[in-house]
Amino acid sequence: MPNDPHLRCLVCDRTAEPPLEPNPRRVSAATALSCFHHAVSAPFQWIFVSFWGITPAERRTALELCTLLKQNPHSKHATVCAVLPGIHRELLHCLESAKVDRVVFRPVAEALRELWSGASTGEGRPVGSPPGEILAVVCPYFNALPSTGSHDVHVCGGYRNRMVLTPWRIRTYCEVENHRECEWYRNPAKPTDGTGDVR
Numbered sequence: 001m002p003n004d005p006h007l008r009c010l011v012c013d014r015t016a017e018p019p020l021e022p023n024p025r026r027v028s029a030a031t032a033l034s035c036f037h038h039a040v041s042a043p044f045q046w047i048f049v050s051f052w053g054i055t056p057a058e059r060r061t062a063l064e065l066c067t068l069l070k071q072n073p074h075s076k077h078a079t080v081c082a083v084l085p086g087i088h089r090e091l092l093h094c095l096e097s098a099k100v101d102r103v104v105f106r107p108v109a110e111a112l113r114e115l116w117s118g119a120s121t122g123e124g125r126p127v128g129s130p131p132g133e134i135l136a137v138v139c140p141y142f143n144a145l146p147s148t149g150s151h152d153v154h155v156c157g158g159y160r161n162r163m164v165l166t167p168w169r170i171r172t173y174c175e176v177e178n179h180r181e182c183e184w185y186r187n188p189a190k191p192t193d194g195t196g197d198v199r
């Protein structure tokens with residue numbers, strides 16, 4: 001619980017950038033293996049798994065870690081929180097299937113500050129939101145192209161994945177309930193006539 005003065009948390013952050021402030025109630029791990037080892041060796045109330053600045057292969061490993069943490073009897077009662085750099089619909093579905101408890105879209109240092117401040121004030125407000133709550137407002141056509149780097153390129157499935165989405169459109173429509181007002185959501189492109197053109 002956030003208002004528990006004995007709260008301890010475990011952080012799996014591959015990049016460790018920016019470095020976290022020292023805190024005796026936090027254990028840090030740079031790899032999924034070391035995080036899992038800590039998680040099954042001692043009780044933690046919160047386990048943060050960061051997806052910032054990692055490659056697609058490392059993302060799959062981080063997702064497997066989340067799945068294992070929620071399956072293992074020694075770690076499954078901890079609140080597992082995925083720390084994401086932005087909304088990625090497919091990844092959110094995977095996190096929901098893995099039974100990840102919370103998702104937060106801030107660097108891990110900020111998520112931790114929020115956790116500790118809740119602990120010190122006794123507010124008891126949990127950090128982040130369940131993946132299902134986020135998915136409930138995201139446009140079902142909001143897709144990410146398979147990426148080779150650590151940054152996702154988002155495209156519109158309502159335009160047959162041929163329109164790269166700008167940060168403005170993503171913020172204004174794709175990530176929020178307002179997507180129901182979007183022209184492509186209301187009138188998605190039909191299948192082509194074989195010429196490759198969107199009709």
Ligand code: SF4
Nearest residue numbers: 139156158174182185
């Ligand atoms: S542009 Fe419109 S239809 Fe396409 S993903 Fe964004 S909100 Fe959805």
